Amino acid sequence: MPRPKNERIVHKPPLFTEFKPLGVSGRLLGQTLLSLDEYEAFRLADYNGLSHAEAAGEMEISRSTFTRLIEQARKKIADLIINGNLLLIEGGNVHFRKNIIRCLSCGYMFDMNIDASFAECPQCHSVNLLNLAGGFGHGKCCTERSYVQSKMKGGNYAGR
Numbered sequence: 001m002p003r004p005k006n007e008r009i010v011h012k013p014p015l016f017t018e019f020k021p022l023g024v025s026g027r028l029l030g031q032t033l034l035s036l037d038e039y040e041a042f043r044l045a046d047y048n049g050l051s052h053a054e055a056a057g058e059m060e061i062s063r064s065t066f067t068r069l070i071e072q073a074r075k076k077i078a079d080l081i082i083n084g085n086l087l088l089i090e091g092g093n094v095h096f097r098k099n100i101i102r103c104l105s106c107g108y109m110f111d112m113n114i115d116a117s118f119a120e121c122p123q124c125h126s127v128n129l130l131n132l133a134g135g136f137g138h139g140k141c142c143t144e145r146s147y148v149q150s151k152m153k154g155g156n157y158a159g160r
C-alpha cells in the first residue's frame with residue numbers, strides 16, 4: 001500500500017500544549033518534548049483506558065509501534081513530574097481526524113471534521129477563531145490523507 005509508513009493518526013489536537021511548574025522561572029527549567037503521537041498514545045491508553053490493540057487501531061499503527069510510543073510517553077511524563085520540567089507538546093509524523101476551533105471572542109470551543117470549513121462561531125457569530133490543527137501546521141494535509149484513505153478502502157469514487 002502506498003501509504004507513508006510512519007504516519008500516525010491523532011484524533012484531534014490537544015487543547016493545551018505547554019505546561020510549567022509554578023513559581024520557577026522557565027529559563028531555569030529543563031524541557032520535555034512530547035510529540036503529538038506520544039500524546040495520543042497516552043490519551044488513548046491511560047486516559048481512555050483502551051487496550052494496546054484498540055489504541056493501535058485508532059492510530060492506524062502496529063501494536064509494537066504503539067507499545068514503543070506509550071512507553072516513551074510515560075517515561076517523559078514521569079520525568080517531567082519528578083524533575084519539574086517544562087512540557088511542550090509538538091511535532092511527530094501525524095495527521096488529525098478532527099479539528100478543534102476556539103472562539104477568541106466568547107471562549108466557545110467546538111469540534112469539527114478536519115475537512116469541514118468554518119466561518120464563524122455558532123454561539124456569538126464572531127469570526128475571531130483559533131484553529132487548533134492549523135496551529136500545528138495541519139489541515140489540508142489531513143484532509144488529503146483521509147480522501148486517499150477512503151479511496152483506497154474501495155470507496156465509490158467513480159471517475160477518479
Ligand SMILES: [Zn+2]
Nearest residue numbers: 103106121124
Ligand atoms: Zn463565540
Ligand SMILES: [Zn+2]
Nearest residue numbers: 095138141142
Ligand atoms: Zn495533517
